[in-house]
Each structure stands twice: as structure tokens, then as C-alpha cells.
Amino acid sequence: MDSQELIKSLSRSTPSKIVLLVIDGLGGLPAPETGKTELETAKTPNLDKLAAAGICGLSNPVGPGINPGSAPGHLALFGYDPLRYVIGRGVLEAVGIDFPLEPADVAARGNFCTVDEAGIVTDRRAGRISNEKCAELCRLLDGKVIDGVEILVRPVREHRFVVVFRGKALSHEVSDSDPQQVGIAPLEVTASSPEAGKLAAVVNRFVAGAKSALSEHAPANMVLLRGFSEKTDFPSMSEIYQLKPAAIAGYPMYRGLAGLIGMDILETGRGIVNKLKTLTQHYGEYDFFFVHVKATDTAGEDGDFDRKVAVIEEVDSGLTELVSLQPDVIVVTGDHSTPALLKGHSWHPVPLLISSRWCRADGVKEFSESVCVQGGLGTIPATQIMPLAMANALKLNKFGA
């Protein structure tokens, strides 16, 4: 019996409520001038109060040294082993825009990009065109049928879109056309298995057609495709935990991921205040809420230390509304670290706090990397967070006699 099966066998439905607040890319690295991380620099009286009443630690989303993408980072937080449950990027984008994927569909993540006269990629994001322009270009490419395969193209945001290939006997095992760098031409898509030959040919013809159709639309004069994938069935959170879960997230990918594991996706606005307003509105309807804050990660990826500090402070001041709802369990953590100094995701363990009446509080009085490392939870795999949250909500039966 693996640990997920164990939790599934013990979970019970009760009225108690769990709120999991994910501050994306929360963990950081100290600025050389101050020796303090983003979280340590931010004034966070409410988080510190929660930490003091709770039990703290650090979590490794995938494993020590492993730098997690957003999907494995979140899956781990929801208690799904990220090495076992793998979601293709294309599927993630498609469910993120509520696209009704059919079981045999193959989805890919698309970028509009810029190529020069020689066909060399000069900007992988086409200068981040507007959402409107993206939608217009998607309409231009949508609805083609190549060799009996229907091709559906839908805008996501800025330069990003989803393309879905719908046809008989398609295998997703084809390579990316996106070279993931500028200075070279988009790659020919090749089949990694004999069954995927048909899709590879269709994709290459689609890309060639897109190039012609977009030739007058510079900077968005070409497409890059990656993450060809099919939808796979994951056990839902309600199956595993007997929970009625809801997601409060703005960014498509996180909504999509939450949908894949059976959360209801609530409509919400930008920023923590709107997210917590949504939480309050729907508080009676669910017993598990995933609340997602994206702007910390974006600031970290942009290398903007101060903006990440400011977002953390904004989250902190919003917390009074969350606390006033008096959930039985509040978990605050991130899906990975995104230190502004590294301008990207990193492997560093992520600050974690679990606050509940039954948490057995440790001596930690401050929510920060350097204090959480001394916390009562120690440094744990992120997949252990849900079992701990469930336990603190008194939602797990005893194991054995």
C-alpha cells in the first residue's frame, strides 16, 4: 500500500474545513546586502502570528536538489506523487481554458513567436502580443482539417495558445517544434514511436500552413509547439480524501490542474483581496479550498526582489479575512522557491506552516526560511502536507486496531 492508498483508506468526511494558501514561488534566497530573503524582508505580522500559533517547517516539492515545474510542485501539494502523476503541458493549457478535451485528443501548448527572413526565431513570445491579437490569430488558424485530423486552436493569454488535434488513432509521442531558445529555426516535429508518425506529419503540415497564414502578422509571424499530450485519468481529491474541494486561482494553468483532480473552479478576480472575497462567498459550500497567489512567482522570475517583497506584504495584509473565517486548518506554503536572485524556479525547500487547534505548535514565531528550517515539522516532502492537513482537520481514521 503506498501512502496515497493509505490516506484514501483512512479519510472520512467531516464538517471541518481546510484552506491551503499557495504563495507561488514563495521561497527565496538572501539579498547579499541584507542577508535576508524576500519573505524575511517583507513585514508579515499576520503570517508571523499564524506561524507562532502553528507548526512550521520546510517542504521539498519533488526531492532534494530537484527544481520543480509548477505542475509537479502543485501536484505534490495536493498529495499526488509528482514522479508518478505526470501531466503534459498541452493538456494543462487546454484544461486551463476550460477546453472540453476528449479522451483521444492530443493537445499542445503553442507560442506565437517572431522569426526573421531566414526563419530563425528572434523572440519566442512575439513581444507578448495582446490577448485580442492572440484571439484574432487563433481564429485564423482554427478549424483546419489535415489528413482527416481536425485542428482546434484556442487563445490562452498574450502569445500563448492551445492547439488540439482530434482524429482517429493519434499518438502524442512526437517531439516539440519549440527549440526553447532563440537563434535557431523551429524544429521539425518527429515521431518517437511508430504509431506517432501520422500526428508528426499532420503537425508539420499545420506548422507550415501557420507560417504562410501569419506571414503578414509580424511580430507574431510563426508558431512554436511543445508538450504534446493526452488527458490521463487521475484519482480525484474527493475520491482520495472524501473532500469537497474548490480552487480559487486566476491563472489558467492552476485552474486547469485543479480541474484535472476534480476541484470545482470558482470564478474570482485578480489579487489576494478578490481571492479571499471569493473564499468568503463560497465558504459554506466546500470543505477544502486551494487559494493560489501567482504574483510572487512572477516577480521572482522577473528578478524583482522588491516587488516580490511587496506582493508578500499584500498577501499578509489580506490574511485577516482568511483568519476571520476560522478554518479548522490553515496551510500556507509555496509550490517551489523562486528566488529573485536566480530569476527562476529553484530547488530550495519552501517555507511551510500548518495552523490548527491540534497542530502541537513549535517555538517558531516568524514565517521565514531561516526560522522555518528550525521548525517542528522539519524539512519534509511536500506530499506529506495533505496527510498532515487532513489529520489536523480530524479527517483521518485510526490505522489498525
Added chain:
Amino acid sequence: MDSQELIKSLSRSTPSKIVLLVIDGLGGLPAPETGKTELETAKTPNLDKLAAAGICGLSNPVGPGINPGSAPGHLALFGYDPLRYVIGRGVLEAVGIDFPLEPADVAARGNFCTVDEAGIVTDRRAGRISNEKCAELCRLLDGKVIDGVEILVRPVREHRFVVVFRGKALSHEVSDSDPQQVGIAPLEVTASSPEAGKLAAVVNRFVAGAKSALSEHAPANMVLLRGFSEKTDFPSMSEIYQLKPAAIAGYPMYRGLAGLIGMDILETGRGIVNKLKTLTQHYGEYDFFFVHVKATDTAGEDGDFDRKVAVIEEVDSGLTELVSLQPDVIVVTGDHSTPALLKGHSWHPVPLLISSRWCRADGVKEFSESVCVQGGLGTIPATQIMPLAMANALKLNKFGA
């Protein structure tokens, strides 16, 4: 996907450099008079400086409570699960003297020993005879052919030698003749599988012949054999990590082990000063260096607390040369503990420090057992050290989207 496969799938080659300094048997136990271990007694300003700039912890080479041999201890440090990758002692000795083992060869570790008139072992090491005497006696035993099996005997050091059985359809599954204690006679070698019957018979005839041939050579008047084994193929460090690795070690076994996983073995002299001179000379040619210090372990095994302290201080003063090379990542640890009080290897977790620009330093200011136990890394399996070193060298791609 196991963690080694995961690391393999994420590793990338970059110019950054990692130096792994292994102070053999580093961990200790406190002297009752002072309450301080060998490492805590030694004055180690350079190690303390590295610890202050780095992140510290303790490592368990094989598992909590498990007392590791040198081979599993080192394999774990190189990221190879020591329960999965097992190297026979005979093979280890053979590769340690650069003996060109063929795939079907069976190698055993040999000791010249002393037996009395009744054939009882009185000294398992024959008074540690000289290297010259060992070589002379090996020539005496070398080159016999028994039942079509060629028997090759090569000196290692002092009382130690290697014997290789080369023939058709030999299985290594035979028991040791070495009783591992004095006061009893050498054991009859027996086959543990039907296929090994032939080798067992050949070995017993070889031992009987050696006893006659050595009868006039007391104290080296008998042989003890153990660790019959064949060479198995391990994935190399360059396959797993995309590294170009080099080993700087004097002692044959460590050179042999490093060779088995594909490290280049550099010629070097005795002592830390010569080792680091070799490091400096070859610094441009590799991106991973394993530097091995043996004398700490030897002092610990001899129960010589003060000598172990002195060796640690010698290593510490040599460190300025290592630091001046400015490797991107420096790891300092041991392959196991060898407390002088126990006169042997022990299960105690081993002090560990990882120093890099990106390590997220903890508050540890002193490299010692009692301070490292509070360190930011916590107490981790030694197999996690390489993933962390690779991450700190920015040599691991992100996992998942």
C-alpha cells in the same frame, strides 16, 4: 522513475565545478574528559569559515543505525544507492591495483596471515609484512593452473593481495576462507550454489598449495580469502550526471571504486598538500573532483583520538588552496564515522557541508557534529548529496512544466 533516473534525466553539462572532499571516517564521538569529538577538538578555522558560508547537516551513508563499509559509504556519496549497487571486496581490491579484470574473472581479497602448528590463526595480518615481502610471496603463489583454472596472484599492500580465478563457467558464489577472527583455523570454502562447486574445489586446492608453499615464510605462513566476486557494470558518473569526473586518492580501494564508476584516476602523493597540488594541476581538465583523505579513518581505527585530531587540523590548513580555486560548489563530508573510542567504523551520521553561492546558508558557524545536527540540511541520506551538489552547481534542468 527512481531518484537516480530522475537526476540522470535532468543533468546537464555546464562549466561549473564541484569539489567533493571526503575526509574518511570523519564523524566521531566525544572524549569523556572533554565532551568533544575529534572534529570538535581540532582547530579548524577554514572548515568553520566554509560552514558559515555554506549550509550544513549530517548524512547517513546507508541508513539510520547502519555501520557502512568503505565501498557502500563512498557509493552513497557518489549518488549510488548502496543497497542496489554492491561491489564485491575481491573486485574492489583488483580494480584498486589496476588489475585488468575480465568479465568472467572471479576475484578475492587475500590476507597473508600467521597460523600456529595446529593451523589456528594467530594473526590475521601476518604482522603487516612489508610490501616487498608481500610481492615476493605473491610471485611464489602466482600462475598456478588447477583443473583448467588459471590463478593470478598480485600484491596490494603490506599483508594484502588479490587472487583472480580465470576459467570457464566459474560462479563466484562461494564462502570465505577468512574466519575474520583469530583462535580458529581458516574455513573450508563451500559452494552456495550448485554452479559454484567447481570454484570451491579449486579454491580449497589453491589454499592447500599455498599453505605448503608458505610453510617456511612465517609469520606469513598461510592465506585467508574473502569477498569472492565478479565485476558488474555500473552506470558511470558521466552517464548519470553529464560530468567529467576525476579522483584524487592514494589508497588503492578508493581509486578502484572511483574507476568502476568511470572517474579518471589522477596520480597523486600522500597527504592533503599533495592531493590539493594535484587538484590545482588538473583543475582545468574536469568539472568534478573527488578528493580523498584516508588518514582520519586510519587514526580512528587505531583508536588514536589525538592523531585523528591532528589529521583533521592538517586537512583544515590545506583547505586554503582548495578555496582559492573558487570551485562553484565545495562539499566536505566523510563516507562514515570512525570514532576513535570505537576503534572502527560506526553508524553515526557524518558532518556535511555544502558551500556555494546559491546554497541558502544556515546559521551554522562551526563544522562539528553537535552544530551540524542543527544545520539547514538536517540529517539526510548520503545519496541526496550529489543531487544537492548538482543543483548548487546549476547543473540540473527543471522537472516538469
